[in-house]
Amino acid sequence: MISATMTSEPQPPASAGAGQPSAARSIALVCGGGALPGAVAEAVARRGARPVMFAIRGWADPKAVEPYAHHWVALGQIGRFLRLARAEQCHEAVIIGALLRPPLTQLRLDWYTLRLMPSLARAFRGGDDRLLSGIARLSEQAGLRIIGVSDVAPEVLVPAGALGRQQPTARDRTDIARALDMIAALGPFDVGQAAVVANDHVLAVEAAEGTDNMLNRLVELRAQRRVTSAIGTGVLVKAPKPGQDRRFDLPAIGPQTVANTVRAGLGGIAVMAGSTIVAEPAETIAAADRAGIFLVGVPGDGAR
């Protein structure tokens, strides 16, 4: 499949030496915002490979990408990205951090991308999963295999068990199970990476708003007395959708998630072990301990 489509690919401006062995395996890291791309790059380098950062303009943090080989690319410059990745001898790429679905009018589309527009437009029409799967398919047709964060930096994924000092109660565990079951039921609809359940009652389901907006909503619902569960009860649960391609868009938590969970009056956070990313693990765990909420990785692989 890959070799058959290679011939229709735009060629890089200079011979990129594709197929020649390089001193270190070069891995393209497509970098969205936050500290996570830096943490993944560090882990890649620690394992003896060479991270090549593709920093998305307007999103990536210069501090996270500049210590490594890097290129700034605009969202939509898929042709330029594939050319540069080949020139850098990358055969594998990792997409780090969920990319906000951009409005089509904001995309700077290059010629390669424009040529692919019908496929991209189709990919855009569905949920995030379909968009990302569509982009992955295009990359792979161009000889750049998309792999997951777990393949190159498993240390950034949440392990099973309590991460901080607090443990969930039996009541919390029932709520966690209910939320995981619901997220599984929502899988076919490409929605619901997160939910809040308190005392068996589903308080919020995440769709396009993102986790932080969903948690902020709970603060308002308390003020409106639409949510009246006691402070310190209820759980934020995040899990990949079943069937979700784990190579991109893994659920992620960080210190901000802890702060918003506390503001929402919940008792803790449960995420799926092995398939959830923690940005700034030490700060995240410390924040949970200071607030007295639990932070737990629950075993499971989406199938539960």
Place this chain on the structure above:
Amino acid sequence: MISATMTSEPQPPASAGAGQPSAARSIALVCGGGALPGAVAEAVARRGARPVMFAIRGWADPKAVEPYAHHWVALGQIGRFLRLARAEQCHEAVIIGALLRPPLTQLRLDWYTLRLMPSLARAFRGGDDRLLSGIARLSEQAGLRIIGVSDVAPEVLVPAGALGRQQPTARDRTDIARALDMIAALGPFDVGQAAVVANDHVLAVEAAEGTDNMLNRLVELRAQRRVTSAIGTGVLVKAPKPGQDRRFDLPAIGPQTVANTVRAGLGGIAVMAGSTIVAEPAETIAAADRAGIFLVGVPGDGAR
């Protein structure tokens, strides 16, 4: 069952003449806010029955209840309500409008209710459905059968087909089907009477926030560019949860729903025919026509 529990009931202060035939069938209408209780009472009277309004203090609109026999009751005064309903020779009651889950501390509990506290507390712990089913069970044990709005005033329910001038497109119909399937999948979790889907993409799922809050969220998500679907695409879909007890808490729409759907930039509203209430039908349809959005009743009984 009913006669067995009748003996343990608190007796009404005066002989209520239970079982004696009365000139007209008296039907207790438990009234939340808005114009709907008035519309139901009008339909009940038109059919030759006698509406007895039980207006919930702080919620019901005096204008809607005062034209009929009425009693003001506080939320939680279940004993007082059952006594008065018996004195008024009501053997059937209709609960009109979803009642916001009240904080337990705000309830004015009477002795009868306090005696039932363990059952009520259990009912409170689950979703709204379980709360309402619990209250219905208590009423029926006291000889007051809870019936549905559709049993006494089917004319307030949305019929099948387009209500205004606009028709949904084929694209809209696909989005409607997706939303209905998702609402069906959420049924076991007692959540999701409404959702917004645009171009196959689930933008929002309603949980504790209510439909108006969910629609307002879309306005914010557009400002944040998290939602970028074109204005006039996407559908608000409301449907009873499968297995939901249709005797109470039917989905409802009104002029405010139309206004918020327009502000959210959607193309229209689809509700399940025969099990969705329209408050102020003429105003609601006129508002949809003025805004150029569709308003459609889709056939289905929750099982689809």
